Amino acid sequence: MAPPLELSIPTTILSNDSSSKPYTLYNISLRLPLRTFVVQKRYSDFENLHKSLTSLISAPPAPLPGKSWFTSTASSPELTETRRVGLEKYLHAIAEGPDRRWRETSVWRSFLNLPSSSGGSASSTRAELSAANQRLGLGSHAGQVAADPQVWLDLHRELKGQLHEARLFLGKRDGATTAQGQYEAGSKAKTFLVKAGGLLGNLEEGLNIMTEGEKRGNENKIGTGELRRRRDLLSSAKVEREGLEKLAVSLAVKNQGSNSSGAVATQADKSNLFGPGVSRPSGRVLGAPVPETERTRELDNEGVLQLQKQLMADQDLDVEELAKIVRRQKEMGLAIHGELELQNQMLTRVDEDAERVQKKIEIAKKRVGKIS
Secondary structure, X not given: OOOOOEEEEEEEEEEOXXXXXXXXXXXXXXXXXXXXXXXXXXXXXXXXXXXXHHHHOOOOOOXXXXXXXXXXXXXXXXXXXXXXXXXXXXXXHHHHOOOOOOOOOHHHHHHOOOOOOOOOHHHHHHHHHHHHHHOOOOHHHHHHHHOOHHHHHHHHHHHHHHHXXXXXXXXXXXXXXXXXXXHHHHHHHHHHHHHHHHHHHHHHHHHHHHHHHHHHOOOOOOOHHHHHHHHHHHHHHHHHHHHHHHHHHXXXXXXXXXXXXXXXXOHHHHHHHHOOOOOOOOOOOOOOOOOOOOOOOOOOHHHHHHHHHHHHHHHHHHHHHHHHHHHHHHHHHHHHHHHHHHHHHHHHHHHHHHHHHHHHHHHHHHHHHHHO
């Protein structure tokens, strides 16, 4: 278990930004195991943190110091000190309290500029989104949570994990030898696909919010190139999820039992249903339905259509392979034909040379006969 975070607000400073009115910055000192650093926040940042934590989970264990409408901290050192003490108690209640829910959110880590933990980042992000979606149907707030650049990356990592798990269970379903095993694996794969669909919606909404913020020049903008890269990641994830959904639907195992027990009718039951006196014609009958096979018996209509398309695609591939083989045979035949023609020409020249030699031999024999 990690040690509690040591934080305090020892000092405050007055901002003298010429573009806005003076306001107070609270210096939050944080001590980590390996380093110590200071984060400067104004009171409006604490208000945004309080609203986000309340929307995600519930009100934090300590109240936020009230806002003064008639006195400003820029002109009242007493109010500044009172608010500093109250904000420090507020942070201590979250950081040191027994309930870890508030300090495990990405909003809290982003507020204090804390590094995201690799082990609990994705799970805490899922908890934030689930809480945001369950509280009065705040689907839009889930998109606001995903608008944080670091949270968006955590959600995308979680989305890839969900798709990976769905692909694994689809593979287990295809390799299962029993209907029960196929059904369980297929059900788990669909569950992961549903979760991936929810994450895709939150990611898309968060990316839209980041895009609008980049256009308006708000904080946490990540640049046009990074937005384009994240849109490409989101599009790739959508294509992957659609492919897995089609695979899950095309090879879905349907329940073959017609009764509540889900028993599958056997071949003997079918024979008893038709009766011993019923004879089925041999051969194919025009207009009669084609009997089911082992491959189509466990598929629905869309699955049969997908199977037919797959078979047609496989046949097209077989035809292409056959065409390649035929072309190679043709090329070999043409090469053999050319070689035979060349050999025939060479044999013809050999015959002509043999005839010329034979004629010369005959002439030589005649001369030898004349001499003798």
